[in-house]
Amino acid sequence: MYAVNYHRASSVADAAKRGGGDAKYLSGGMTLLPAMKTRLAAPSDLVDLSRLEELRGVRISGRTVTIGAATTHYEVSTDAGLKSAFPLLCRFASLIGDPAVRYKGTIGGSIANNDPAADYPAALVALGATVVTDKREIAAEDFFTGLFETALDDGEIVTAVRFDIPEKAGWEKFRNPASRYAIVGVFVAKKGDGVRVAVTGAGDDGVFRSKEIEAALAKGLDQKALDGISVPSDGLMGDIHASPEYRANLIAVMAKRAVAQAAG
Amino acid sequence: MSDVVMTVNGRKVAASVEDRTLLVHFLRENLNLTGTHVGCDTSQCGACVVHVDGKAVKSCTMLAAQASGSTIVTIEGLAEGAELHPVQAAFREHHGLQCGFCTPGMIMAATDMIRRHPEGLDEKTVRHELEGNICRCTGYHNIVKAILAASKAMAAGGEAKAA
Numbered sequence: 001m002y003a004v005n006y007h008r009a010s011s012v013a014d015a016a017k018r019g020g021g022d023a024k025y026l027s028g029g030m031t032l033l034p035a036m037k038t039r040l041a042a043p044s045d046l047v048d049l050s051r052l053e054e055l056r057g058v059r060i061s062g063r064t065v066t067i068g069a070a071t072t073h074y075e076v077s078t079d080a081g082l083k084s085a086f087p088l089l090c091r092f093a094s095l096i097g098d099p100a101v102r103y104k105g106t107i108g109g110s111i112a113n114n115d116p117a118a119d120y121p122a123a124l125v126a127l128g129a130t131v132v133t134d135k136r137e138i139a140a141e142d143f144f145t146g147l148f149e150t151a152l153d154d155g156e157i158v159t160a161v162r163f164d165i166p167e168k169a170g171w172e173k174f175r176n177p178a179s180r181y182a183i184v185g186v187f188v189a190k191k192g193d194g195v196r197v198a199v200t201g202a203g204d205d206g207v208f209r210s211k212e213i214e215a216a217l218a219k220g221l222d223q224k225a226l227d228g229i230s231v232p233s234d235g236l237m238g239d240i241h242a243s244p245e246y247r248a249n250l251i252a253v254m255a256k257r258a259v260a261q262a263a264g
Numbered sequence: 265m266s267d268v269v270m271t272v273n274g275r276k277v278a279a280s281v282e283d284r285t286l287l288v289h290f291l292r293e294n295l296n297l298t299g300t301h302v303g304c305d306t307s308q309c310g311a312c313v314v315h316v317d318g319k320a321v322k323s324c325t326m327l328a329a330q331a332s333g334s335t336i337v338t339i340e341g342l343a344e345g346a347e348l349h350p351v352q353a354a355f356r357e358h359h360g361l362q363c364g365f366c367t368p369g370m371i372m373a374a375t376d377m378i379r380r381h382p383e384g385l386d387e388k389t390v391r392h393e394l395e396g397n398i399c400r401c402t403g404y405h406n407i408v409k410a411i412l413a414a415s416k417a418m419a420a421g422g423e424a425k426a427a
């Protein structure tokens with residue numbers, strides 16, 4: 001790791017003053033520190049957000065859930081309110097990485113990083129979530145702009161994520177057995193305004209909505225509507241783990257399982 | 265440089281370290297607590313797991329500066345004098361190690377796992393929860409056996425909350 005200056009932010013406002021340029025925010029560090037250790041990232045300064053109470057915790061009011069950016073995957077997976085209001089999200093978070101990663105990794109870090117195989121981007125796009133920053137609010141679909149790219153401006157801080165609990169939802173992830181990241185993950189959510197289906201792990205540009213599967217499910221969450229469905233492989237990733245065609249097929253299979261789960 | 269202060273295995277320690285110092289290097293090189301190992305570059309193997317404020321985390325993926333103000337327990341802090349912690353005793357009894365390189369991380373992860381599951385553990389849960397700990401020798405079978413046995417022994421002894 002190259003030399004770096006560490007600062008523990010005292011507030012979001014203090015962090016914003018120190019952020020931007022060659023400085024980087026540090027949340028759980030589960031992505032940034034491995035990148036720094038292998039010298040793939042070399043920020044001049046690290047501004048630690050992880051101890052800021054104003055960025056932590058899950059709040060539920062009516063059907064609306066707000067999760068602070070520095071809330072860990074462990075905290076989401078064990079939150080008592082979520083367990084009764086939206087247990088799927090607890091299970092979802094309990095499938096990210098391993099226990100030690102879940103104790104440190106955060107929702108804000110995950111979405112700011114926008115790894116094309118990360119789990120939260122799929123959940124937020126399918127849920128039609130809103131990303132809240134220290135400057136504005138951004139619809140999840142506009143937030144994730146490409147491979148490791150987001151709509152965040154230089155120095156902008158994600159403070160929270162907000163969404164309404166869907167009527168029904170399901171999540172299935174086909175995991176790389178070594179890294180545990182998704183080779184394909186599909187999040188399906190049904191709300192008053194229809195069904196949304198978001199796919200991670202597969203797209204060349206990161207998370208995307210599957211128009212084909214959404215069209216097939218337009219009348220409701222019926223597994224049979226997906227019988228024989230074919231998902232195009234253009235724009236999908238191919239690597240040593242899976243070809244674009246294999247991923248296309250997995251999207252249909254994972255979507256079916258996610259729908260079965262949501263309907264069941 | 266950062267001035268760091270933390271409690272490690274019950275002892276208060278203070279030092280001035282480079283900001284880029286990883287917690288694992290601080291433990292091994294500044295404090296000579298070499299039981300905590302480094303097995304990879306990618307935050308995947310779990311040989312470096314220690315407890316920070318009661319949670320089992322990878323000390324290779326945390327800066328010493330981030331841990332300043334925290335309470336740390338390493339493998340060296342688990343036994344009560346000459347008496348092994350029940351998880352250590354179970355690893356010995358059930359032959360849960362061969363070369364021993366992964367063992368400190370396995371044991372620190374296992375004590376945390378047992379604490380999080382006061383209702384008891386089954387084999388499937390143990391295997392799922394061990395995803396962040398890699399062993400090159402044992403094939404995991406005896407590690408899983410040891411953790412299940414320790415979980416039972418600790419529940420019987422009312423020790424599930426300890427460590």
Ligand SMILES: Cc1cc2nc3c(=O)[nH]c(=O)nc-3n(C[C@H](O)[C@H](O)[C@H](O)COP(=O)(O)OP(=O)(O)OC[C@H]3O[C@@H](n4cnc5c(N)ncnc54)[C@H](O)[C@@H]3O)c2cc1C
Nearest residue numbers: 025027028029030031032097105106109110112118119158
């Ligand atoms: C072994 C292992 C397995 C993993 N498996 C999975 C998996 O299966 N699925 C998955 O989704 N993830 C997985 N992860 C990644 C994990 O979920 C990380 O927690 C996550 O990607 C990043 O979150 P973090 O809090 O650690 O962010 P950090 O590493 O601290 O930061 C990541 C990036 O986001 C920026 N950032 C952080 N917080 C903010 C903020 N509030 N505002 C603006 N920018 C910010 C940082 O500057 C940095 O660029 C895995 C990680 C490891 C080490």
Ligand code: FES
Nearest residue numbers: 303304309310324
């Ligand atoms: S050395 Fe920390 S996970 Fe491998």
Ligand code: FES
Nearest residue numbers: 362364399400401
């Ligand atoms: S006993 Fe050798 S790596 Fe596990």
